[in-house]
Amino acid sequence: MIELPVNDIGGDTLKLNELTISELRRLLDNREIKPREVLDDIYGHIDAVEDKVKSYITITKDVAYEMAKDAGQAILDNKASQLTGIPVAVKDNMCTKGILTTCASKILHNFIPPYESTVTARLKEQGYILTGKTNLDEFAMGSSTENSGFHTTRNPWDLERVPGGSSGGSAAAVAAQECIAAIGSDTGGSIRQPASLCGVVGLKPTYGRVSRYGLVAFASSLDQIGPITKNVTDAAIMLNAIAGHDPKDSTSAPIDVPDFAKALGQEIKGLKIGIPKEYFIEGMDEDVEDSVRSAIKKLESLGAIPVEVSLPHTGYAVATYYILATSEASSNLARYDGVKYGFRASGKDLLDMYMNTRSQGFGAEVKRRIMLGTYALSAGYYDAYYKKGQQVRTLIKQDFDNAFKDVDVIVTPTSPGAAFKIGEKTTDPLQMYLSDIFTISVNLAGVPAISIPCGFTKNNLPIGLQIIGKHFDEESILKIAYAYERITEWHLRRPSI
Amino acid sequence: MRITNKEVKHIAKLSRLYLSDEEIITFTEQLSSIIEYVEQLNSLDTGNIEPTSHVIPLKNVMRDDFLSGSLDRESVLQNAPDVTDKFYRVPKIIE
Numbered sequence: 001m002i003e004l005p006v007n008d009i010g011g012d013t014l015k016l017n018e019l020t021i022s023e024l025r026r027l028l029d030n031r032e033i034k035p036r037e038v039l040d041d042i043y044g045h046i047d048a049v050e051d052k053v054k055s056y057i058t059i060t061k062d063v064a065y066e067m068a069k070d071a072g073q074a075i076l077d078n079k080a081s082q083l084t085g086i087p088v089a090v091k092d093n094m095c096t097k098g099i100l101t102t103c104a105s106k107i108l109h110n111f112i113p114p115y116e117s118t119v120t121a122r123l124k125e126q127g128y129i130l131t132g133k134t135n136l137d138e139f140a141m142g143s144s145t146e147n148s149g150f151h152t153t154r155n156p157w158d159l160e161r162v163p164g165g166s167s168g169g170s171a172a173a174v175a176a177q178e179c180i181a182a183i184g185s186d187t188g189g190s191i192r193q194p195a196s197l198c199g200v201v202g203l204k205p206t207y208g209r210v211s212r213y214g215l216v217a218f219a220s221s222l223d224q225i226g227p228i229t230k231n232v233t234d235a236a237i238m239l240n241a242i243a244g245h246d247p248k249d250s251t252s253a254p255i256d257v258p259d260f261a262k263a264l265g266q267e268i269k270g271l272k273i274g275i276p277k278e279y280f281i282e283g284m285d286e287d288v289e290d291s292v293r294s295a296i297k298k299l300e301s302l303g304a305i306p307v308e309v310s311l312p313h314t315g316y317a318v319a320t321y322y323i324l325a326t327s328e329a330s331s332n333l334a335r336y337d338g339v340k341y342g343f344r345a346s347g348k349d350l351l352d353m354y355m356n357t358r359s360q361g362f363g364a365e366v367k368r369r370i371m372l373g374t375y376a377l378s379a380g381y382y383d384a385y386y387k388k389g390q391q392v393r394t395l396i397k398q399d400f401d402n403a404f405k406d407v408d409v410i411v412t413p414t415s416p417g418a419a420f421k422i423g424e425k426t427t428d429p430l431q432m433y434l435s436d437i438f439t440i441s442v443n444l445a446g447v448p449a450i451s452i453p454c455g456f457t458k459n460n461l462p463i464g465l466q467i468i469g470k471h472f473d474e475e476s477i478l479k480i481a482y483a484y485e486r487i488t489e490w491h492l493r494r495p496s497i
Numbered sequence: 498m499r500i501t502n503k504e505v506k507h508i509a510k511l512s513r514l515y516l517s518d519e520e521i522i523t524f525t526e527q528l529s530s531i532i533e534y535v536e537q538l539n540s541l542d543t544g545n546i547e548p549t550s551h552v553i554p555l556k557n558v559m560r561d562d563f564l565s566g567s568l569d570r571e572s573v574l575q576n577a578p579d580v581t582d583k584f585y586r587v588p589k590i591i592e
Contacts, residue, residue, distance in 0.1 A: 114572035208553045221551060250558040251551075319535045330512065337513070339585050344578035350590045351513075359515040367514055371505070372528060374512045388538050390548030395541070397549055429527055430534055446552030471553065 016041040017177045018494070021086050021234040024180060028075055028085050035068040035075070035085030035129060038180075042087045042131055046178050049497045054153050055163075055173035057092045058100050059132040067129040074127050082237050084127030089179035091170050092133035093140055094225070095214040096120050099130070103216050104148040105138045107361030108342045117214020118246045119183060119225050126241050131179045134169030138363045139333065140190055140218045142166050143435045146426055147365040154422070155198060156495040157461055161419040164194030170228045171198040176497060181238055182228040187219050188321050189414075189439025191226050192451035196414035196464025199453045199493065201481070202228045203235045206472045207446035208253035210239075211246030217332040219325040220251070222443040231491050232452060232482040236260040239474060255472065263475035264482040269303030271480065274407035278314035279438055285417040291455030291463040292413045295484065299411070302483050307407050311399040316392050317441040318433055323376050323389035324444075330373030336361065368429060393444050400445040404470050409477055412438055414451040414464035438466060448474045452481045453490035462490075498536065499529040 016024065016038045027033045043061055050056065064087065071085035090096065093103045095113035102108045116124070123130075137147035145153040145168030153168045155161040156176040163172040167184030171194035174182050184191040186204040195202025203226045210225045217223065227238030240261060245254045275296060280289060296306055338344035338357030345360050347353030362370070376385035403410060416437060425432040442449045447468055454465035465484070469477040485491055505525045509516045516524065570583065579586040 111576055112572075114568050114576070206553075208555075247560065251553075251555065253553055253555070313541075316538055316541065319538050322531065323535055323538075334513075338578060339587055340573075341576035342578070347588055350588045353588050354513050355515050358513050362514075367512075367516075367520075368524065368527060370512045370514070371508050371524060372531060375500070375504075375508050375528070375532075378508065378511060385535070387548055388543060390550060391543035391546040392538050392541060394546050394549040395543070397552060430530055433531075444552075 015045065017045045017180070019180070020230050021083070021180055021237050024086060025082065029080055031075070035071040036065065038085065038087060039064055039068050039129065042179065049176055050178060052154060052159055052497055053156055053172050053176045053178070054151050055134055055169045055176060055178055056089070056132040057102055057104060057135050057150055057169070060099060060130050063099065064129050064131055071127045071129060081126040083123060083241055085129060087129045087131045087180050088123060089131045089134045089170055089173045089182040090120060091136055091167050091182070091184050093136060093185060093216045094120055094183065095216070096130065096133065099133065101133065101216070102150070103139050104136045104150055105361065105363070105366070106149045106343055107336045107357070110343070111341050113214070115214065118211035118248060119214070119242045122242050134167070134173055134182060136169055137166040138366050139216065139329070140166040140185055140187055141329070141365050141369055143189070143193060143432055144420075144425065145169060146422065147363060149363050152422060155419045156497055157199060158419065158459070160421055161461070162197070162422055164197035164415070164419065166190040167228060168194045171195050171200055171202065174198070174200045174228050174230060175495060177494065181230070181234050183225060183242075184228050185215055185223060185225050186443065187222045187325060188443050189436040191228060192414050192439050192449060192464065192466060193436060195228050195451045197419040197462065199462030199490070199495070200228055200230060201232055201235050201450065201452050201491065202226065203239060203450045203474070204442065204448060205239060205243065205474055206448040208251055209448070209472065209474070210242050211249040211252045213246055213248035219328040220332065221328060222325060224443070232478060232485050233261070233264060235450065236264055236478050253472070258475060260474060260478055263479040266479050267303070268299070268480050268483045271304045271409070271476070272407040273299055273304045273306050273480070274309035274403050274410040275306050276309050276311045276314065276403070276410060276412060278311050279412040281416070284413070285457070287455070287457040288413050288415070288417060288463050292465055295454040295465045296411060298484060298487060299480065302487070304480070309403040309407055309410065311403060311441065313392065313395045313399050314441055317396055317444060318437055320389045320392045320396065320444060321440045322372065322433060323385050324393065326369045326373035327376045327386050328373070330370045330377065333366070333370055365429070396441055397445045400447055409480055410468040412466045412468065414438060414466040418457045418459070418461035418463060442468055447471055448477060450477045450481050452485060453493075454484070454488070455490060456493070498532060500525060500532060
């Protein structure tokens with residue numbers, strides 16, 4: 001069944017870039033359209049809006065049309081997979097062989113990966129089309145894309161506001177219909193928070209569900225790759241393509257992957273939905289609270305049973321995260337020394353070259369995090385900070401283990417507020433960190449979570465509902481997300497740019 | 498706990514970063530407020546709590562010892578800022 005999106009950009013003929021993966025799949029497989037025609041509409045639209053939104057760092061138009069030829073042939077040969085001929089944008093921290101991969105950092109401004117990340121290799125096997133590489137906060141460190149070394153992406157719903165981050169380019173590209181779907185990465189909320197702020201669907205799978213081979217490492221015990229899409233069905237299709245064990249990533253889980261699309265459309269009657277009281281805090285945006293509370297009522301109307309739960313260590317999550325993530329980052333980013341790839345500054349000796357390269361190549365937030373992590377790991381402080389952080393992480397994980405004894409999923413707001421103004425939080429790093437307060441615990445516990453549109457503020461800014469599941473139970477969160485989506489129309493709204 | 502300019506200079510050195518005088522002042526201020534915020538963890542008693550380094554149960558990952566492909570040297574070296582023959586070139590280390 002094809003549900004055509006409400007089209008309020010222009011209003012006349014429906015353009016192919018406005019469709020979803022499943023809608024395009026039917027049209028492509030019925031030979032009503034060709035992959036090249038989808039690309040014509042994608043790039044036509046990019047030409048019209050990209051100057052305003054700035055979702056992309058690199059637009060791979062030539063590569064895309066080459067890929068479209070292969071996809072077209074595969075469809076003619078009846079060899080199409082779910083993603084054959086589907087234009088997808090990829091966050092610019094995933095290696096694409098022969099295609100510039102910058103991490104939005106000056107230090108990698110000229111890096112051409114000699115290998116392909118597993119995620120994009122799997123998308124390639126399915127015959128996807130790469131539209132381009134999207135903008136992010138430098139090395140995925142941030143919540144607004146304002147930390148990009150190149151430019152700030154704008155929220156398609158209000159160009160004066162941020163799209164969220166760090167996968168802000170991917171979320172904005174989906175919301176602005178500059179691609180059909182996108183790939184992001186999520187270390188503390190970097191898929192879900194921008195999806196929420198841009199009014200699209202963002203899924204962070206369980207830690208270990210998707211291989212990180214070829215994802216430029218930020219905080220290895222937290223990083224996970226996932227899809228950003230226009231609806232829940234597309235998220236399931238994308239997850240099917242990228243999930244599964246990979247011998248090249250020893251942290252990827254050697255367990256079976258179900259067909260996630262089969263979870264969609266199942267009854268949610270009798271499922272227990274945990275509402276953690278710690279996530280409805282004083283001072284949170286009124287519109288956000290109202291929307292999330294009425295979303296819970298909707299789920300109740302479908303037979304789900306709300307249960308109050310407690311995640312008592314929620315208030316410690318941001319502090320824990322900023323010890324662990326920065327410590328891991330300080331180690332992971334030691335490799336940028338101007339020797340093997342990327343930018344090199346000159347220096348009078350090797351050490352001077354290292355230090356000049358790093359000082360000129362990294363932006364302020366990256367330097368701040370490297371310093372914080374170096375401090376937390378330095379002699380005399382390791383037990384007080386890093387070990388302490390790991391112990392509190394255990395408590396946070398236990399909170400989820402305990403809650404999931406009583407409920408099937410946990411439902412919360414994705415973000416305490418809607419999209420904020422560009423520049424509003426750049427001077428105070430701690431304020432910026434606190435915008436991830438509802439997403440960070442999920443990464444610390446390693447559980448999967450999805451953000452789906454659940455309303456709009458009085459200023460017409462999107463609000464996201466976060467549904468959190470048990471380890472490796474993406475099916476339950478997809479099932480509930482889909483059930484909610486079917487009886488609401490938030491996901492059909494598009495911004496007029 | 499507030500950190501001092503001197504500590505910030507020391508951490509910068511460990512991090513292999515040069516900081517301008519202005520950056521030292523800003524980072525001292527910002528890192529101090531982040532560290533003060535982080536110290537709320539001290540209010541939790543974690544004496545008997547095992548630290549978590551990995552959230553999914555996973556044992557050492559072994560594989561059979563076999564030869565497999567490696568990256569093409571030329572395409573790897575293409576990314577290097579300075580190359581001589583088949584090697585990376587760096588400023589002199591030993592006098």
